[in-house]
Amino acid sequence: xxxxxxxxxxxxxxxxxxxxxxxxxxxxxxxxxxxxxxxxxxxxxxxxxxxxxxxxxxxxxxxxxxxxxxxxxxxxxxxxxxxxxxxxxxxxxxxxxxxxxxxxxxxxxxxxxxxxxxxxxxxxxxxxxxxxxxxxxxxxxxxxxxxxxxxxxxxxxxxxxxxxxxxxxxxxxxxxxxxxxxxxxxxxxxxxxxxxxxxxxxxxxxxxxxxxxxxxxxxxxxxxxxxxxxxxxxxxxxxxxxxxxxxxxxxxxxxxxxxxxxxxxxxxxxxxxxxxxxxxxxxxxxxxxxxxxxxxxxxxxxxxxxxxxxxxxxxxxxxxxxxxx
Numbered sequence: 001x002x003x004x005x006x007x008x009x010x011x012x013x014x015x016x017x018x019x020x021x022x023x024x025x026x027x028x029x030x031x032x033x034x035x036x037x038x039x040x041x042x043x044x045x046x047x048x049x050x051x052x053x054x055x056x057x058x059x060x061x062x063x064x065x066x067x068x069x070x071x072x073x074x075x076x077x078x079x080x081x082x083x084x085x086x087x088x089x090x091x092x093x094x095x096x097x098x099x100x101x102x103x104x105x106x107x108x109x110x111x112x113x114x115x116x117x118x119x120x121x122x123x124x125x126x127x128x129x130x131x132x133x134x135x136x137x138x139x140x141x142x143x144x145x146x147x148x149x150x151x152x153x154x155x156x157x158x159x160x161x162x163x164x165x166x167x168x169x170x171x172x173x174x175x176x177x178x179x180x181x182x183x184x185x186x187x188x189x190x191x192x193x194x195x196x197x198x199x200x201x202x203x204x205x206x207x208x209x210x211x212x213x214x215x216x217x218x219x220x221x222x223x224x225x226x227x228x229x230x231x232x233x234x235x236x237x238x239x240x241x242x243x244x245x246x247x248x249x250x251x252x253x254x255x256x257x258x259x260x261x262x263x264x265x266x267x268x269x270x271x272x273x274x275x276x277x278x279x280x281x282x283x284x285x286x287x288x289x290x291x292x293x294x295x296x297x298x299x300x301x302x303x304x305x306x307x308x309x310x311x312x313x314x315x316x317x318x319x320x321x322x323x324x325x
Contacts, residue, residue, distance in 0.1 A: 086150040086151070086152050086153045086156075087153045087181070088148075088150035088152070088153055088154070088155070088156050088177060088181070089177050089181035089184075090148040090150065090156065092177070092181065092184060093148055093156055093158055093175045093177060093184055094145040094148050094158055096122070096158075096175060096184045097145070097158035097160060097173040097175055097186075098143060098144075098145055098160065099122075100119075100122040100173060100186055100190075101140060101143050101160050101162065101171055101173060101190070102140065102143055103115065103118045103119055103122070104119065104131065104140075104171075104190060105138060105139070105140025105143065105162060105164060105171070106138060106139055106140055107133045107136075107137065107138040108137050109135065109136070109137060112132065112133070112134055115133070116128050116129070116131075116132065119131050122185065122186045123185065123186045124185055124187075130189060131189065138164070138165065139164070139165055139166075140162045140163070140164055140171075141162065141163045142161075142162060142163050143160055143161070143162040143171075144160060144161050144162070145158065145159075145160055146159040146160060146161050146170070147159045153177075153179075154176055154177055154178070154179070155174070155175070155176055155177075155187065156174075156175055156177075157172050157173065157174050157175070158172070158173045158174075158175055159171070159172050159173075160172075160173065161195065164192065168195035169192055169193065169194065169195050170192070170193040170194065170195050170196075171190055171191070171192055171193070172190060172191045172193060173186060173190045174186065174187045174188040174190070175187060201321070201323060204321075207262070207264050207265075208264070208265040209262055209263060209264070209265065210263045210264065210265040210275075213263045213275060213311075214261055214262075214263045216311060217261060217263060217275075217277060217304060217311050218258065218261055220238065220310065220311050221258060221261065221277070221279055221302070221313075222255075222258050223238065224238040224313055225255045225258065225279075225281055226255040227247070228247055228248055228255075228316075229247070229248045229252070229253045229254060229255050229283070230254060230255060232247035232250070235247050238312060238313055239312055239313055239314075240304075240305040240307065240312035240313060240314040242314065243312070243313060243314045243315065245315070245316060251286050251287070252285075252286060253283040253284065253285065253286060253296075254283065254284040254285075254286050255281070255283065255284075256282040256283055256284040256293075256295060257281070257282045258279060258280070258281060258282075259280040259281065259282050259297060260278075260279070260280040261277060261278070261279050261280075262277065262278040262279075263275055263277045264276065272306075273305065273306035274303070274304075274305055274306070274314075275303075275304050275311075276301060276302070276303055276304075277301070277302045277304055278299060278300070278301055278302075278319045278322065279299070279300045279302060279319075280297060280298070280299050280300075280322070281297070281298055281299075281300060282295055282296070282297050283295065283296045283297075283298065284296075298318075299318070299319040299322035300316055300317070300318065300319055301316070301317055301318065301319040301320070302315065302316050303315040303316075
């Protein structure tokens, strides 16, 4: 019995050791848990990541939205440009001064009363006597408006040209316009001045002639000028794309010859396939005397364009400074 009892105690002891192998007096050990999200300093990390991602999203959004917004935004209104030019009715004043000059520059002896009555329609009341002319004839021919020089919104000087008693002269007429620009009056005595004098042309500049292009152009331009005056149905074949001008009136001129043709060797724009040529042309009046035909010699400036092996005319106008060439 004693042996059996001893065996039981030993077995119990062994079972207890296997189960935990600790003394009944030790405190129980609890299983560990994973730390929470807000444990320690980890919540600062998550807050920082949230701020960083928010910043990145804002930057990307602005980068995409700004060009889109600029492309669809309405253009800002440009500031109004102040116009410093006087608001003077130039066209009306020019016509008014022209009618006045026709009366003022034409006077005959014994017609002073009639002239004064006509001038009264242009000058302030009581001022017509200051324009009197007595004891002589005055004639004004070929009266034309040259310029209108506004002084302010209400005053201007209209310059006219005229042959006064057979001599070329200039007449300055002061004109006043009311604030509405609908009423006009000659505001002072007009003034006769000398006509422009004859200018002296400067010495011509020496320009090298491109002989090769000239040889190509000469026969083509002869045919062009003949078509220009006599056979308009052939004219389109000599014109470059974009050229728009009409032929001369039918039966007015006959082509009599190409007197001179100048083609500068160097072009201002560096494009050798576009040239400015100066042609001196002799015309014969179509209805002149066949035995003694009337002839005119004139100078033209032509813009010509290289088209394959051909040259075509793009534009034609009068040649400036042809006397100096």
